[in-house]
Amino acid sequence: MTRSGASLLTFDDLQQRFNHQEQELHIHQAELEQQNEVLRQINLELEQARNRYADLFEFAPVGYVVCDQGGLIQQINQTGCLQLGAAGGDLVGRQFSLFIGDGQHVAFAELLRSALQSAEDAEHHRMDVRMPRQGGHAWDALLECTGLAGPSTRLVRLALTDITALKTAQRETERRTRQTEQLSEELQTFLHSMTHDLSAPMRQVSGFAELLGRTLQAPDEHSARLLKDLLRAASRMNELMTSLTLFFRTGQPFSRHQTVDLNRLVDQVFAELGPERAGRQVRLTHDALPTLQADPLSLQMIFGNLLSNAVKFTRPCPEARIHVGVQEQEGTFLFSVRDNGVGFDARQSGRMFGVFERLHSERDFEGQGLGLALARRIVQRLQGRIWAESVAGAGSVFWVQLPRELVAVPGGSEVSW
Template sequence: MTNYEQLREQFETQSHDLRVHQSELENQNEALRQTNLELEWTRNRYADLFKFAPIGYLVCGQDGVIQEINQTGCTQLGSECSSLSGRPFPLFVEEGQRLQVALLLGQVVQAGPDQEPQRLEMLMLRPDGSHWQAQLECTPLLDSSGLSIRIALTDITALKTAQREAEQRSTEVQRLNEELQTFLRTMTLDLTQPQRQMEGFVKLLSKSLTAPDARSAKLLGHLQEAAADMGALTAALTQFFQSTQPNRDPRPLDLNSLVDVSFHELASERQDRQVTLTHDPLPTLHMDATKTRLLLLNLLSNALKFTRPRPEARIHVGMQETAEHYLLSVRDNGVGFDPAQSGRLFGLFERLHSEREFKGQGLGLALVRRIVQQYEGQVWGESTPGEGAVFWVELPKSVVAVLPVQVTKGQSF
C-alpha cells in the first residue's frame, strides 16, 4: 500500500470518527437544551406557586428585612409588593409584640438549617391602623447567598373570631344548663312536700269518714290516685335531674348483679303478676353506678309496663360484642309499638300509647337516651305491634373500660 493510500484511509477513518463525535455532541446539546427547558418550566411553575400561594410567603434576611414576598403576603400586609422589599418585617407587627418577633427570628437564625419550623401567633398591623391575627411559621433557608428565613404567614382572624364565639356560646350554654339544673332540683324538692302532705291528708280524710257514700269514696280515690301520680312524676323528675349530672367516680360494675338488683327494686310493678327475667352473660363495665342503675331500671320498667296485658311477661337482657362496641338489649313480649313512631320514643314527655292504657310520665326512655349519649353511645328501639319490642344500647369500648366477663346467670321471678 502506497503512502497516499495509507493517508487516505487514515483521513477517512478520522472523518468518520469526527462525524460520530459531532452526532454525539449534537445529541448531548439537544439533551442539554431539553433539560434547560424543563428546568425553566419547573422554575416558572414553582415561582407561580410561590407568587400565587393562598398563604403569605416571605423571605427575610437574618436582620428581618424582607427580601422576597408573594402576592398573598402583599395583600395581607396591605401594601404593594414593590414597596415591601427592603422593609423590616417586624414593622408590620403590633408594636407591643415586635420584640417577641425579633426574638423569634433570632432563634431561627441561631438554630441554623435543617431545624423544625417555629410557630407563633401574632397580632398584625396594617398601614391604615387596623389589626388582624396571624400565625407565623419560620423556617431557616440556606443557599449560595447564605442563611435566610422563610416566613409562612396565615391569616387566622376568622378562626380566632369563631373560637371566641364558640367559647361565648359554650359559656352561655353552661350557664343555661346550670339554671335548668337549679330549676329542676328546686322544683322536685318543692313538689315533694305538698305531694306527701296530700297523701297524708287523703289518708286522714279516709279514716275520718267512717261510712263515705259512693260519690265521696270515688272522689277520695281520684284524689289518692292524683297524689300517687304527682309522686311518680316527682320521682321521675329527680331521676332525670340525676341523669344530667356529670359522671361521678366511675367504677367496675357487674351488670349481672345490677340487672338482678334493679329487677328486685321493681317489685311493686310486678306484684300479682307472673314475670320471667333471663339474661345473657353480662360483662363488668367501668361506669357511673347511679346512672347505670337508672339506665337498667328504666329499660326494665318500660318492659314491665308494656307486658302488663300478657298472662306471662317474659323479659330477656341480651349482650352482643363487636371489636369496638358492647350491644346491650332488653327484649319483651309486650304489646310493642308502631315502628313508624319510633322517632318519638326517646323524646321528653312523649307517649306512644294513651294514658288510659298505660300510665307514665314520658321521661323514662328520654332519661335512657341522655345517659347513653354521655357515654358517646346510641340507643334505639325495634318492634312489631302486638309481638313485643326490643331496645338496644350500644356502648363504645373506647369509653367504657372493659373488665373480664362474669359468670352467666339467669333467673325467673
Template sequence: MTNQNDEQALPLLRERAEHALKNASSPASHLSAAPEALQHELSVHQVELELQNEELRQTVVQLREAHEKYVGLYDFAPVGYFTLDADGTIIQANLRASRLLGVEKSRLLGRRLTQFTAPDSRTTLAVLLPRLRTSEQGLVAELRLQRNDGTTFPVRLEGQAYAPQGSLVAVTDVTTEKAAQEDLLRLNETLEARVAERTTKILELSAELRTVAMAVAEDLMAPLRRVASFAELLRHNGTEDKEASLKHIELIARSAERMEQLTSGLLEYSRASHGRVRMAPLDLNRVFAEVEKDLRPHMEGRTVQLTCTPLPTVLGDSSTMQEVFLKLLDNALKFTSTRELARIHVSAQETDLAFVLRFEDNGVGFNNRYKDKLFQVFKRLHPESAFPGTGMGLAVVRRLCTRFGGRIWAEGRVDQGATILVAWPKQPTVLD
C-alpha cells in the first residue's frame, strides 16, 4: 500500500518541481555546462529533493508535536500507567504512577512492580501477570500498592497484553471509593441498629400502653364504684338520716376529687408523650436554680439542705428538663418530709454516650425488690395516707426520659434514703 501511494505521489512531486523550476529566474549555475535536457532534468530532480526535504522537516515537526502531546497526555493522565516486560519489570511509567507510589519516574524503571505491591497483594499480582500477557480482552483486579514510605492504599488494576510477552497496566487509586463504601456499610449498620432500637422502644411503649390502660381501668373504677354505691344509698335513704346522707355526699365528693386527680395525672402523662420539642444546649445549673426557686414554698417550715455539684450543659428541650428536675426534687421533698433535716443532693457523671444525673435523698427509701414499680403508672410503694399523690410523677419522668432516648432507674433501702438516676444521652433522639 505504501509503494502504491509513493507511485501516485511521484507525478505530483514532479509536477510541483516543474512548476517551481519554471518560476525560477535562472537554472542553477553549477548545471550551466551540462546539455540542456540533462540540465533541466537535474534541476527538476534537485527541486524534487528540496520539496521532499521540506515535507520531511514538516513531518518531523508534526511528529515531535504529536509526541510531546502524547507524552503530556500520558504523564498527566488521572490514571497511573505502567508498561511491563515479560518478567513484570517496569520499562515505562507515567507521572501519575510516580506520584501514586511516591517514587521518581527514573527510579521506577528497571524495577519489578511486585516491589511496590503490599505484602498481602503480591500473590494476587504474581498470579495475574502471566494471565495479562496472554489476555486480549484485558483483566481487572483489586489489590493494594505500597508507597515508598511504607503506607499502602487500594487500587483497581486493569491490564492487557502489550507487545511480545509484555503488558500494559492502568492503576486507579480507589481510596475515596473504598472509604465511601465503608461509610455506606457503617451507615447501613447504624441504620439497622437505629431501626432495632426504635422497634424495641415501640414494643416498650406498646407494653407501657397496655399497662397504663389496665392501671387506668383499675384506679378509675374504684372511685366510680364508690360514687355509684353511695349514690344508691342516698337514693334509698333519702332525707331520713341527714347525718348519714351528708357523710355519703362527702365520700362522693372525695371520690370525684380522686377521679379528677387521676384524670389530671393521665392528661399530664399524655402531654409528656406528645408535647412540642425544641432542642437546644441547656445549662443544668440554671435549670436547678430555677426549679429550686419554684420549690421554696414547699420547703417553708422545714429544714432542708438542697444542694448540687457543678452540673453539665446538655442537649435537650428546656420545658422537658425543667419538668424532670421539678418532679424528681418534689418527689425527694415529699419522701423526706418525716426527717428533721432533709438532705437532697444532685450530681452528675459523664460517660461516653450520656450524662448520668443522680438525685439522692435521705428519705424513707423503699424496698429495692420493688424498684421497677416506682415508674409504673398509678403504682405506689407507700400508703397514700402517709404520702399523698396519684403515683403518676415518676411515671411521667420515665416517659419524658424515654421519649428522648434516655433511661431512668432507682436504688434504695427502707428508711435509708433513695437515689433516682437519669441517663440523658449526649445526642438525644426524639421518639413520639
C-alpha cells in the first residue's frame, strides 16, 4: 500500500507539472505571437519608410547621383536622369565627369577627394558646373558633394540643382552693368567735350556783354537790366557746367586712401566759405571728430556741400549756428550737420537729394540743385547713407552714416567762430 501510494502521488505530481508546463507554453506562445506581431509591424513600417525614402530619392526636385571614389555612377534618381538626358540603365557605370563641361574636370576630381576625406563629418562641398546637353545646349548646376563612408567601399552622393535661371540672370546683370558702365563713360566723354566746347563761347558772351556795357553811353534802365541779366545767365551757365562735370566725375574710381583728420578738414572747408559768410555772424562748432583712412577729396566734397548748404540757408538768421556732431555706433560712425536756418517741409525730404531738385525759390537762395545730389552719390559709393530731418522755420539736420572700418585713430577738438 505504501509503495502503490507513492507511485500514485508521483503520477499526480507529474500531471500537475505537465499542466503547469503546458500553461507556461501557452503563455510563451502568446508572447511569441505578440512579439511576431510587433516584428511584422516594425517590418511593415520599415518597408513603408524604405518606400518613402525611395520615392523621395527618385522624385526629388534635385538630381541625386551616387558615385564611387573614382567617379563612376552607381545609382541615379529620375530627376538626375532627366538632367543628364539618359535612362538610368545607360548611366550606371559611366564616369560622371563625362557630363561636365571642359575645363572643370580637375576641379571635380578635387571635389570628390575633399568629400571622401571628410566623409565622417558629412560635410558638403560645392561648386558651380556648366553641363552640356545633347544638341549643343548647356545648363548650369550647383553640385553638392557629400562623402558616404561604408564598411567595404567609399561612396559620394552628388546633389544637382538646376541654377540656369539664376546664372542667366547674373550674366544678364553683368552684361547690363558693363553696358551701363560703357554708357556712363560715353556720357562723361560727351560731357567733357560739351563743357570744353561751350566754355569758349560762354566766355565770349560774358566778355562781349561787359564790353557792350562799357561802350554804351549812359544806357537806359531797361538796357542796363538786360545786360545784367545776360551776365548773370552766362555766369550761371558756367557754374552749371562746372557742377555737372564735378557730379559725373564722382563716378570715377576714388584715389588712394589717405589719413584724413576730419577736424582739420571741417575747419578748412568752413574757412573756404569765408566769402559766403562775409558781413554775417556765423558760429561753427564740432565734436572731437575721428581721423579716417579715406579719399580726402570725397570727404571734402561731402562736408563741403553740407556746410555750404548750412551757411546758405541760415542767411536770414541774425546769428547762424552750425554744429558738426558724431556718434559712434556698431560698425559705423554717424555724422550730423545741424543748423538753425530756414529748414524745409519734411514731406519734401525725399526730393532734396535729386539732381536739379530745389525746395526753395531761386530768388531767395541761389544754386543749381546739384550739391546734395553730389553728396549723396559719394556717400553711397562709400557704402554709407545720407538723409535729412527738418521742421520748416526751425532749422535742419543732415545725417551721414559711414562704415566704421574707415577709422584710423580718434582725435580732434571743438572749434568755434
